[in-house]
Amino acid sequence: MKDVAVIGAGMTLFRRRLKETGKELSFLAAKMALEEAGIQKSDLDMVVMGSAPDAFDGIHMKGENLIDGAAAAGKPYVRVFNGGGTGVFAPIAGWWHVASGVADIVMVVCEEKMGSCYPHPQTAFRHIWDPIIDRPLNPNLIWLFAMEMNRYMTVYNIKKEDIARVAVKNKRNAVGHPCAQLADPNITIDDVLNSEVMAWPVQRLDVSPPSDGASALIYCSKDKVHQFTDDPIWVDGVGWGIDSTMWTNRDLCFPRYVATAAKMAYKMAGITNPPKDIDFAEPYDPFDYKELHHMEGLLLCKKGEAPILTREGVTQRDGDLPICPSGGLLGVGNPIAATMGQKVCEVYWQLAGKAGKRQIPGDPRVGVGQAWGDIMQMATVIVLRR
Amino acid sequence: MTEKKEQKESYPKYAPGTHVHDKDIYERKITYTWWEPEVQYSWSLGPAMSRFLQELKAGKIIGIKCNRCRRVIVPPRMFCEYCYGPTSDWVYLKDTGTVETFSLSYLDADARRIEEPILIGVISIDGASPKHGFMHYFGEMKPEELKIGMKVKAVWKPENEREGSITDIKYFKPFRGGEE
Numbered sequence A: 001m002k003d004v005a006v007i008g009a010g011m012t013l014f015r016r017r018l019k020e021t022g023k024e025l026s027f028l029a030a031k032m033a034l035e036e037a038g039i040q041k042s043d044l045d046m047v048v049m050g051s052a053p054d055a056f057d058g059i060h061m062k063g064e065n066l067i068d069g070a071a072a073a074g075k076p077y078v079r080v081f082n083g084g085g086t087g088v089f090a091p092i093a094g095w096w097h098v099a100s101g102v103a104d105i106v107m108v109v110c111e112e113k114m115g116s117c118y119p120h121p122q123t124a125f126r127h128i129w130d131p132i133i134d135r136p137l138n139p140n141l142i143w144l145f146a147m148e149m150n151r152y153m154t155v156y157n158i159k160k161e162d163i164a165r166v167a168v169k170n171k172r173n174a175v176g177h178p179c180a181q182l183a184d185p186n187i188t189i190d191d192v193l194n195s196e197v198m199a200w201p202v203q204r205l206d207v208s209p210p211s212d213g214a215s216a217l218i219y220c221s222k223d224k225v226h227q228f229t230d231d232p233i234w235v236d237g238v239g240w241g242i243d244s245t246m247w248t249n250r251d252l253c254f255p256r257y258v259a260t261a262a263k264m265a266y267k268m269a270g271i272t273n274p275p276k277d278i279d280f281a282e283p284y285d286p287f288d289y290k291e292l293h294h295m296e297g298l299l300l301c302k303k304g305e306a307p308i309l310t311r312e313g314v315t316q317r318d319g320d321l322p323i324c325p326s327g328g329l330l331g332v333g334n335p336i337a338a339t340m341g342q343k344v345c346e347v348y349w350q351l352a353g354k355a356g357k358r359q360i361p362g363d364p365r366v367g368v369g370q371a372w373g374d375i376m377q378m379a380t381v382i383v384l385r386r
Numbered sequence B: 001m002t003e004k005k006e007q008k009e010s011y012p013k014y015a016p017g018t019h020v021h022d023k024d025i026y027e028r029k030i031t032y033t034w035w036e037p038e039v040q041y042s043w044s045l046g047p048a049m050s051r052f053l054q055e056l057k058a059g060k061i062i063g064i065k066c067n068r069c070r071r072v073i074v075p076p077r078m079f080c081e082y083c084y085g086p087t088s089d090w091v092y093l094k095d096t097g098t099v100e101t102f103s104l105s106y107l108d109a110d111a112r113r114i115e116e117p118i119l120i121g122v123i124s125i126d127g128a129s130p131k132h133g134f135m136h137y138f139g140e141m142k143p144e145e146l147k148i149g150m151k152v153k154a155v156w157k158p159e160n161e162r163e164g165s166i167t168d169i170k171y172f173k174p175f176r177g178g179e180e
Helices: A022-037 A062-066 A086-099 A121-130 A141-155 A160-176 A189-193 A256-269 A287-295 A306-311 A328-334 A337-351 B004-008 B022-026 B046-057
Strands: A004-009 A046-050 A077-080 A103-113 A197-200 A212-221 A233-242 A280-281 A366-373 A378-385 B061-065 B089-093 B096-107 B113-125 B131-135 B153-154 B169-174
Touching: A004 A086, A004 A337, A022 A062, A022 A103, A022 A212, A046 A086, A062 A077, A062 A287, A077 A086, A086 A103, A086 A160, A086 A212, A086 A233, A086 A337, A086 A366, A086 A378, A121 A141, A121 A189, A141 A160, A141 A197, A141 A287, A141 A378, A141 B096, A160 A287, A160 A306, A160 A328, A189 B096, A197 A306, A212 A337, A233 A256, A256 A366, A256 A378, A280 A337, A280 B169, A287 A306, A328 A337, A328 B089, A337 A366, A337 A378, B046 B061
Parallel strands: A046 A077, A046 A103, A280 A366
Antiparallel strands: A004 A212, A004 A233, A103 A212, A197 B096, A233 A378, A366 A378, B061 B089, B096 B113, B096 B153, B113 B131, B153 B169
């Protein structure tokens, strides 16, 4: 396998609704990444597009619709998606294009436009439920997370206020992010605990917002990277894993498929002691409890221990193990696939020392990004190293 | 090294995109197009779930056994997804079980707000392997009575109203020892 470096990244504003089309958003994110890398469309060998369910945009097989915006017209191009896992899976697919030796310079573009779906993207989410046994019960997608959160809280005896600390931390972290949708420097635990109950135990401020947005990332092979930078950031490991769709036949208290994906990535990266070897992480945080659940799945701590680390301040930007320094999905926004902007672009910017106000102190060298999706079953993990 | 870092700019350097609101669309302040798809589906259910739903119509919950991993699986399927061999023996299960998890939903399927919460959760069914069950509603209890680990029993629709659907069970109610 060839070594693969990241040489540029970009992302758009994240908002509930953006005026630009999906193609235009892809163009804006890609243009920013091309500028940072100092290259043009003609330098790209291949392009990978990540975009999640077609039903949000309302354009079936939208990968084809987005080609032009992703700088892929006339080039080898593929769209990959696995629900919420796409934001890290698309960069994994981009990585294998270069690691295999098939291409030297590859751009990954991720796009999501959830604002197009009326009255609410939740209506499109109805179509992911099993049509035989779940859909006749008229479910709302929030139910899934409410049931998983309740199971996690009950099995490990976790207080809601310790989960609310994640929302507070991430919305405050997002204050330094120019693209952020829900940054809030003054939010408190009480604000979260007093927010509207949607599906208990999930409350309004436990949840990330639906968003429009796009992000982009550019890879270069080791053979050519000297042309672009003296200080490359390397992809050190990738992993992905999925469990059965029969989610009512598994215990939801621990995401074992995240551990499967993490072990694969850590083995490739030579990580033997994750809490020690990893300097910071961007686990997927569409809900505040998911950050904790995923820290445990990523083997960054023991089962049930993530809330304690959070309470003790370990996961703050200046703590021993910063978690979601970008502001995460809770603070920056959740345009499903485009969250590559927080989960991978941010890890790159942090390692390159380019994160500005969001920069983690102490010269971080190893960062992990992770995403999660489908029916609580899919995990994607990437390890970057300076 | 430190000096070099201080010279670096902060990324992302800018945040391209134009924020618009719902009202911009409703008040026609921006140019847009609109489309309402009309699509209908009919799914044929295959042998495993057809049998399961026909048994529900008869007032019974049925599972199936994998003879390799010895799991008694519900909802049933024609193959075990882990052993990846065919399942063989049908097993009638009880219509009682344990609450594995639950939620009190103040949202309907389209995320509209509702006053009285829907009580829903996952019930592991007695007679199946541990943690094997399905999602359903709860009833005949106050929201605050619903607890993980609680024993529950199915409340069936009257026989002439059943149609071979998961909704042939109306909901699960609290089940206390000795009750039938």
